[in-house]
Amino acid sequence: MTKPIQQPLKKLELLFFLILISCLISCKKEIKADILIQNGTVYNGVDHIPNNLSIAIKEDKIIFIGDESSVSIKASKTIDASKLIVSPGFIDPHTHADRELKDPKTSHNLPFLMQGITTTIVGNDGDSFYPTEKYQKLYNEQGIGTNAVQLIGHHEILKAVVGKSDVEPTRDDIAKMQALMQKEMDAGAFGMSTGLYYAPGSYTNTDEVIALAKIVAKNGGIYDTHLRDESSNTIGLVASVQEAIQIGRQAKLPIHISHIKCLGVDVWHQSDSIIKIVEVAQKEGIEITANQYPYDASGTSLNAAVSPRWAESGGKDSLLYRAALPKFKEQIFKETKVNITRRGGPTKLLVVKCNDTTFLGKTLHQISKILNMPSEEAVYQILETGYVRVASFNMNSHDINNFMKQPWVVTGSDGNTGHPRKYGTFPRKYHKYVKQDGIIDLATFINGSTSKTADIFRIPNRGKLKEGYFADIIIFNPETFKDIANYKDSFQYAEGLEYSIINGKLSVENGEFTKKLNGKVLKK
Known part of the structure; x- marks a missing residue:
């Protein structure tokens, strides 16, 4: 009596199961994208373990990152990133790329772009193109190849009020400089930079710098400094680090030391002492970080x-x-x-x-x-x-490696004409210090070239592969990504970058520059 009843039930269960599967397939969320990246090894800029995820881009944002089987993505362009590394675009905290950005012939910023850099921070070492607003307008009108974050140079404020000579500013002079600093912060600068090793910044005392840094702090900005002495020229390396910390403590703002190093035989192996000083300051609550370029030679003007x-x-x-x-x-x-x-x-x-x-x-x-x-x-x-x-x-491997391992040190090129770091910093750090020497691992390199730098400079919604973030993404070949520039020929582009996407648009495709200027001026 029961057999005739069980047979129809089994058929009904099978039919219900088929309907359910069909519904799940047809009910997948549909995503329309401009670009879809598939099959790559994805480092999101934060985590240490990579994943095989798909990334969908619409206009200038990441609209999906995850397992593509859970959605239905229809894209105008699909990139197969098999056997390649997918990463947030690198953010270079110390460049002199504004010299290229202001010239229509070089505003593509290729020396930086071909390293995988999608955002350059300009106006370092106390030198910037002034006023900020004028160059924002220029960059926007002519177009730029990478994003640009502007700092206002201490030297520009000095020259506008007291000139380039060794003179002590009056109270009125300080007030004028503070007013100019406020104007530049209002224009969208992310902070101020100093070059206390260089003239005329070297003529200013600590209290004068603090007076300007307090204006920056009031506006939520950062203090980026080339230390007063990276060697034993004047007050010494250790004392210069302590001066930077004093500025951060009294002005109450984040301190970023540009291209930290032990420069010259007099200060070799002082990295251990400096690391301890920084760690003590961090426990005190002072936010202090640094960037470093992966070379044993510095670069500057002969007179400096x-x-x-x-x-x-x-x-x-x-x-x-x-x-x-x-x-x-x-x-x-x-x-x-x-x-x-x-x-x-x-x-x-x-x-x-x-x-x-x-x-x-x-x-x-x-x-x-x-x-x-x-x-x-x-x-x-x-x-x-x-x-x-x-x-x-004038540097040695002990100090270079020691600083590189610190969680508060990020990658920076100090890119300047004549030194190979302008064309090779980021791929060199990967090729030599990750792949060959194993000083740091790949995730540490990527995180310290992307999200950490964005966090330090308070750059919102960049530096991570995350839904809702701007689509600044690079894809490179882990077997061929390396620097080519050297001291005999420093004008050679890096190799191994397959794709660069800036603000959702392709800037490098199949290793070639698309001739599209997709960068933007970012404002505080």
């Missing part, structure tokens, strides 16, 4: 590297004038010789940019032989030719 600051008061012309006067030149040469020795000697200073090709690509030692004069005197003969940059080989 070895000339005495007092002799630069008034600018480079004043320096050369004093160096020719009998009453000054003996002292200038004496101090220059000491500074050359501090940097490891004349063989460690390589001229990488110079109007006179006779000197280009030669060490200071080689040039002194050509000119048949001591190295300290040759410096001023070289400076007569115009602006001169040098690569200064």
Whole structure:
């Protein structure tokens, strides 16, 4: 009696199951996207373990990231990222890319773009293009290849009120500088930068800097500093770090040390002491971070590297004038010789940019032989030719590796013409320090090149692969991503970047620049 009843029930159960499956398939959420990225190894910029996820982009935002089987995505373009790394676009906290961005011929920012950098922070070392608003308008009108975050340079405020000479500002001068700083913050600057090692910033005392930093703090900005001394030129490296902490403590704002290093034999192996000082300050509640470039040579102008600051008061012309006067030149040469020795000697200073090709690509030692004069005197003969940059080989691997491992140190290029870091910083850090030497792992590299930097500079909705965030995404080949630029030829683009998406638009496709200027000026 029961058998005839069971057979129809089984058929009904099967029919119900088929209807349910059909409903689940047809009821999947449908997503319409401009770009869909599939099959890549995805590092989201925060977590340590990657995932195989799909990412959908619509206009300038990430609208989906997850398991694609749960949704139905229809995209205008699909990128197969099999065997590739998918990451947030790199954010470079210390560049001099504004020099490229202001020129229509170079506003594509390719040296940075081809490294995987999607956002450059400009206006570092106390130098910025001023006023902020003027250059925002220029960048927006002509277009830029990467996003730009502007800092206002301390030097620009100084020059606008007291000039470039070594003079003590009055109370009225300080008030004027504070008013200018407020105006620049109102225009959208993310903070101020100082170059206390360089003139005219080197002429200011700590209290003067704090007075301006308090204006920045009131506006929720950051203090980005090239330390007063990265070696033993004046107050010393350790004291300079302590000065930065003092500024953060008294002005009550975040402190970011640009390109942290132990520069010169006098301060080698002081990284251990500096790390302890920073950790103590962090426990006190002071927010202090740093960036670092992965090279053993620094890069700066020749006069900044070895000339005495007092002799630069008034600018480079004043320096050369004093160096020719009998009453000054003996002292200038004496101090220059000491500074050359501090940097490891004349063989460690390589001229990488110079109007006179006779000197280009030669060490200071080689040039002194050509000119048949001591190295300290040759410096001023070289400076007569115009602006001169040098690569200064004055760091060691212990300090480089030590700083790199710290959770508060992020990647930064200090990209400047003549040094390979402008074209190779981020891929070099990956290729040498992740892949070859194993100093840090891949997730640490990516997180310290993306979300951590965004958090430090308070850049909203960037630096992570997350729904609702701006679609700044790169895809690179883990087997071929590396730097090519070197000290003999620093103008070589990095290799291995397959795709770069900036604000939801393709800037690099299949390893080639699309000639689209997809960057934006970001405002505080």
